Structures are given as C-alpha cells and as structure tokens.
Amino acid sequence: MRKNSTKLLILFGLAIVCILLFSFYNIQGGFSYAFPRRLIRVCAMVITGIAIAYSTIMFQTITQNRILTPSIMGIDSMYEVVQTIIFFSLGASSIFVVNRYLNFGVAIIVMVAFALILYRFLFRADKHPIYLLLLVGMILGVLLGNFVNFLQVLIDPIEYISLQNKLFASFTNVKSELVYICIVILGIAFIYGSRLMRELDVMSLGRETAINLGVNYDKIVLKVLVLSSILIATSTALVGPVTFLGLIVSNLAYQFMVTYKHSILITAASLISIIALVGGQFLVLHVFNLNTTISVIINFVGGIYFIYLLLKESRSA
C-alpha cells in the first residue's frame, strides 16, 4: 500500500514537472500573451489525458480485456460522421459549424446516443452480449468511416478544407472556449464515477462473481458505457481522436501499480497520460521543432507497445 502511494507521488511529481516545463520553458513574445495560451493548451491536454485514461480503464474492466479501448465501439468515427454530415448538408457557414458550442454539443450528443442505441439493441442476449456489442460497434465504425469518405469526395473542395480542420484538430489549435465546458463535463463525470470505483473492483472478478457478490452487473455496464462514451466524445471533440493513448497508459498503469483498486489504477493511468501528452508535446515543440506531431509520436510508440502486448499475450495463452 505504502509502495503504491510512493509510486503515485513520483508520477504526480513527473506530471507537475512536465506541466511546468511546458508552461514556462523558453517563453517568448511577452509573458502576458504567451502564458494564457499555453495554459489553455495544458488544460486541454490534462483533460484529454484524464478522460482517455479514465474511460479506457473502466472499459477494459467491463470487457475483461486489456487490449481494448472504447474507440473500438466506433464512437470516434461517429464524430467524423457528425462533422461530415453537417458540412455536407448545411455547409461550412451554417450555424452548426460557426457556433462552436452548438457544434460541440451536437457532436457529443450524437456520439453518446450512438453508443446508447448500440447498447439498447444488443444488450439482450444472454451469453456474452458485450462481445457482440464490440463486434457490431467495430463493423459499424468501419462502415461509417467509408460512408464518411464517400461524402467527403462529394463535398465542395473549399468546404472540405475547413472540414479537415475539424477532423484533424490537434493540441496546437485547441478551441479554448471549449476547454471550460470540458472541465465541467469531466468534473461531473468524476463525481458520478467516483461512486462506481468499488463496484468496478468487484467487476474485475468477472460477471458471475460480481453478480454473486450482489453487484448489479448490467446496470454498471450500462453506466460505464455511457460514462466512457461521454468522456471519449469530450476528448475527441476537444482535440480529435487519439487512438492508442488509452491502451498504452492503462497497461502501463497495470504493470506499474500492483493492485486491483480502480481508484489507484485510474489515478496512475491519468497521471501517466498527462506525462505522455504534455511531455510529448513539449518534445514536439522544443526538440523536434514542430517537424512532427504528437499523434505521430503517440501512434508510433503505441503501435510498438501494442505489438509487444500481442506477443506477450500470445505467449502466456
């Protein structure tokens, strides 16, 4: 127990160092101009990091699978669908594009609704409904992706460029107005989720044992699915899809912290993902001089780590 709190302290320290470095290192062009802009970006990265770590760990517990992330349900491809359809049918100058709050709201509502509908339709079978759910989500994700590609071919080229801005949003052009909303959403998700922690601990023993111990399994699965769709939707709408991050940070947390307690695991994973995002972005800015993007770094490191995981899992099976 003591060892775990030491580890958490180390992670916390590292995260703070990354945040300070990013905020203050080599600050130019007037402190009062640059600092608030950097701060907004740090906030966006912290929000994204926590949202992704949090949702991934919960999702992996209910699916009993440590190489899945909530993006497998096609929630983030739903984001592309929403944006593309808005541009396709209403055009780049429509209120749903120009008003960022409206755009953000619509995107989140559609993504969460998609996850819920998927769930409602499929969560009736008796055996392992969750795998059916994932499979259908995955297939729908690919289908939607292709559909979006098709629409994008048809769109007016000028509108397509402004659509791309929405779809490839990165940490360098964060929509600052949205950061505040995201903080509120994350806060609510946290308060709601904190009551689930101990139930999630029991859920990690598997469906049958969890039911035996009096946990309302189906209800918790529903809550977690809703919660992680909201979190993923929030982070996607804020900075765009960051696919591999959740996978890396959750598995690093499992290996680093020897515990089954979700409160500790989620804290550790959140800190690790803050370190990865803020530290990674710092490297992109000051070491690679913007010659690469953080998504590339994350996907590269994540890809390698994913292959390592697959090899390890296949050996132990």
Added chain:
Amino acid sequence: MIEIKGVTKHFGKKPVVEDVTVTIQPKTITSFIGPNGAGKSTLLSMVSRLLDSDTGEVFLDKNNVKKMKSDEFAKRVAILKQSNHLNVRLTIRELVSFGRYPYSKGRLTEEDEKFIDQAIEYMNLTDMQDKFLDELSGGQKQRAFISMVIAQDTEYILLDEPLNNLDMKHSVQIMKILRQLVDELGKTVVIVLHDINFASVYSDRIVALKNGRVVKDGQTHEIINSEALREVYDMDIPVQEQNGCRICVYFNSHS
C-alpha cells in the same frame, strides 16, 4: 427454503431446462446429478440469478428471487461457478476479502477481517494467504474461491462442480468441509456433481436431471440404486455397500 417452480430455459430453440420444479430443504446438502448436458449448471445459474429463466419462478423463503434486491440476495445466497479464471492479480486474502463485499461495500471492518480469517482458516490456507492466485495449483485456487464464498457467510451455498481439477485428497477435504458447514453452522448446500459416489456418500438429497427434466428427486438412498440410476444414466450401475456407504461401481459396466 428455495423453491424452484416450473422453470424453463431455452438456448435458441433448444430447451435446456424444461418445467423443473424442485424444493431445496434447508440445512441439507442437495446434489444435482445427471449426464452431460442435462441442464444441471443452467438450473443452478437460474437459481442464483446468473441467468434469467424463460418461464417459471424461483422463491427464496417465499420471496421471488427476481424481485429481491441484489445486495440482499448476495447476503443470503452464494454461488461459485466452475470456471474461475481471473484477469486481475490478487492474493488469496484479497480474493477472500471480496466475499465481504455485500456487507461492507469494499470498506472492511474489524468484524469483516474476523470472517475473512475464519474462512481462510476453514480452507487451510492461512500459511499461504498472501500468495498470488496465479502462483497456486488448481486445487489451492479452488479452495481460495470456496473460502471467498464461506466469507460471504450466506445461508445458502451453491456450487457448480467444485471438485473439478481436484485430486482425491482435496475432493474429500472439500466435501467434508461442506458437510461441516451444514452440520455445524446450519448452512444449506446445493452442489452439482459428476462423481455420483461423492453424491452418494455426502449428500442428504439428490436431484437427478436428464435432458432438462427432473427424473428423480429424493433422499440419497432412494436414488442410489441400480434401477433409479439406469433411468438417469442409461447404463447398468451395480451398487455395493461398504461401511454403510453405497458405492456405485460403474467402471466396467455395459450400457
């Protein structure tokens, strides 16, 4: 008392359990026996609400199980299924501590710790309680899980083939502990067994299923005889009496 009334379950179109009505008497060991695919595990899953029945109802002391609150139910009925693979790395003590979850919701009190100590002691795991489950043999692991169920301190304990993967010594040990739980602590045990000799020697009542239906239901001595067993297993099973126990010698019989 658990009353199973007219319970039916289909997987797809195939009926797995058909119109089963059984009453489990308190303070007894009741064994469910029968050939593979008879519906024993499915029936047990429905009693313990791991599965919903298509029709029919299960009553626990006159209360409909489906309408009971899940944490109240978890304080009265415990179930252990045959597969107990875990994705998390836990020590024996951590696993057994989970047995107290219905009472403490994860915040263990001193009383909980006492129950955990006792449950671990009961299964002779005290020396290795801080070992991780993935370091244990199949038998030790099984005992750790049973220990969790004991820590849950329920009146009813349902076990789905708990003797799987166990050698003779540990099988006997576990059956003796179950007997103690019933005789000394007044628990009620329902157990799915493949080895009819364990059923014969240790249980008070036997329910025999075949093709999803109850074919025999009665005191152990009413079921453990060649005629009744032929009906259940479609084979000749000579029964011999040894030190007051009826033993089925089926190893070279003709079907």
